[in-house]
Amino acid sequence: MNPGSPVHAIPDMFQPVSAPAEAIRQLWWLVGGISIGILLVVGGILWWCATHFRARPGEDREPPQVYGSNQIEFAWTIVPVLIVLVLFLATARTIYDVQAMVPPKDALEVTVVGHQWWWEIRYPGLGVVTANELHVPASVPGARRPTFLTLESADVIHSFWVPQLAGKTDVVPARRNRMWVEPTETGTFLGQCAEFCGTQHANMLLRVVVDSPADFAAWVEAQKRPAVADPRVAVGRAVFESTACVSCHTVAGTGADGTFGPDLTHLMSRATIASGAADNAPDRLRAWIVDPHAIKPGALMPAMKLPDDQVDAVTAYLSTLR
Numbered sequence: 001m002n003p004g005s006p007v008h009a010i011p012d013m014f015q016p017v018s019a020p021a022e023a024i025r026q027l028w029w030l031v032g033g034i035s036i037g038i039l040l041v042v043g044g045i046l047w048w049c050a051t052h053f054r055a056r057p058g059e060d061r062e063p064p065q066v067y068g069s070n071q072i073e074f075a076w077t078i079v080p081v082l083i084v085l086v087l088f089l090a091t092a093r094t095i096y097d098v099q100a101m102v103p104p105k106d107a108l109e110v111t112v113v114g115h116q117w118w119w120e121i122r123y124p125g126l127g128v129v130t131a132n133e134l135h136v137p138a139s140v141p142g143a144r145r146p147t148f149l150t151l152e153s154a155d156v157i158h159s160f161w162v163p164q165l166a167g168k169t170d171v172v173p174a175r176r177n178r179m180w181v182e183p184t185e186t187g188t189f190l191g192q193c194a195e196f197c198g199t200q201h202a203n204m205l206l207r208v209v210v211d212s213p214a215d216f217a218a219w220v221e222a223q224k225r226p227a228v229a230d231p232r233v234a235v236g237r238a239v240f241e242s243t244a245c246v247s248c249h250t251v252a253g254t255g256a257d258g259t260f261g262p263d264l265t266h267l268m269s270r271a272t273i274a275s276g277a278a279d280n281a282p283d284r285l286r287a288w289i290v291d292p293h294a295i296k297p298g299a300l301m302p303a304m305k306l307p308d309d310q311v312d313a314v315t316a317y318l319s320t321l322r
């Protein structure tokens with residue numbers, strides 16, 4: 001973890017730090033500006049008519065009734081059509097610009113797989129697998145390095161959304177959707193699943209850590225290594241490897257090679273557990289192993305019902321997976 005890199009606690013689409021999000025903000029101001037303008041004009045005319053033409057005391061006859069005016073009907077048809085045309089063209093141009101981006105030669109390719117309720121993150125060209133916290137390099141002047149994401153789902157429809165980096169893209173079973181980000185600022189940017197996907201949809205959180213190119217290279221090197229065997233936690237490792245943990249989780253360099261749950265090889269390099277539902281602190285990790293549903297009701301990981309000393313041993317073992 002890089003202590004110097006700030007966590008942007010509010011995922012604010014008006015503070016973009018990446019090309020697609022910047023284009024979306026500009027479009028928002030155009031569409032929002034036109035919409036607010038229409039609101040003011042229509043609301044103003046309505047208010048003026050309501051006060052100007054209201055019945056005065058002592059007035060008992062109807063105002064003159066006017067039927068049919070080609071000019072007025074023509075105007076209130078043409079003006080909205082022109083406004084909608086402007087909104088349509090501006091939106092279509094932004095969508096086209098974002099989608100037309102072709103991956104440059106040294107673009108980073110990442111595959112993100114949505115699961116109920118966590119994110120699997122694979123870097124096929126780098127041999128790295130992690131979960132819930134996507135690391136990408138920042139683009140710096142003279143060395144642009146956008147990240148292209150291929151989005152897949154293991155179960156139902158999810159949606160990948162990190163507001164400061166790009167617009168939402170749905171994650172659909174049996175489909176591969178593509179999107180890209182090109183952050184220019186380091187830091188941690190928050191996002192989350194943006195499509196209702198079951199009981200823990202709200203806790204399907206996402207962090208994108210934008211590293212400097214050197215920090216990113218160091219992170220990749222650390223993630224590529226298998227887990228270090230620490231003899232002091234051999235008991236916990238033995239418990240872990242003799243229970244159902246290994247059918248769902250991978251710890252590279254050991255017999256644990258399940259893929260139903262997050263890869264734990266470098267669990268301690270992540271700031272959170274349970275897809276952002278809890279901080280990655282020893283007491284939270286222990287509570288998670290004892291009963292995941294106390295932290296995330298409905299989570300697909302079962303409570304392992306281990307005796308206390310075994311829970312302590314497994315927690316100690318997992319805490320060495322740096």
Ligand code: CUA
Nearest residue numbers: 158193197201
């Ligand atoms: Cu995944 Cu909502």
